[in-house]
Amino acid sequence: MNSLVNLIRISRMTSQANRLIHRFISTSKKNQEICVTDAEISQQEPPKRNWQSYGFEKDDETADLNAMHSTAFFSVTLCLVGGAFIFAYMPDYNYKGWGEREAFLELRRREEQGLPLIDPNYIDPSLINLPSDEELGDTEIVI
Numbered sequence: 001m002n003s004l005v006n007l008i009r010i011s012r013m014t015s016q017a018n019r020l021i022h023r024f025i026s027t028s029k030k031n032q033e034i035c036v037t038d039a040e041i042s043q044q045e046p047p048k049r050n051w052q053s054y055g056f057e058k059d060d061e062t063a064d065l066n067a068m069h070s071t072a073f074f075s076v077t078l079c080l081v082g083g084a085f086i087f088a089y090m091p092d093y094n095y096k097g098w099g100e101r102e103a104f105l106e107l108r109r110r111e112e113q114g115l116p117l118i119d120p121n122y123i124d125p126s127l128i129n130l131p132s133d134e135e136l137g138d139t140e141i142v143i
Helices: 002-023 061-088 096-113
Strands: none
Touching: none
16 A cells, blocks of 8 residues: 555656656747858957056057066065165165264263263363454354
8 A cells, every 4th residue: 555655656746747847848840940141150269358458558468467467576576675675774874873882882981980971071172272352353153
């Protein structure tokens, strides 16, 4: 009995599947029709896709892309990155760093010896020849 019920179920499923399949099959005679045209069939290149030039080449897409990529490489990589690298590791032409280091060393030396940090008589006053008040006259002195 059980096998008979299974057989009925299987037959129903196959008949439903056949109905679904037959729904999508066309039985019209339109598949026998032929389309005729008088256009010549030739081996042509497919039409080029619509591309926007980057401004380097108007006619050749690959040359335009190559020029754009090489310009971007040289401007960004070489100019910006290379320029920043050179600027960062450029030698100290004015010896600003050297002067600061020497000043700190001199300050430490003067502190250890108990001398004033800046000597008021850096140059011996007897070596300086200043004009007298009479020679200066009414000359304005700006300090």
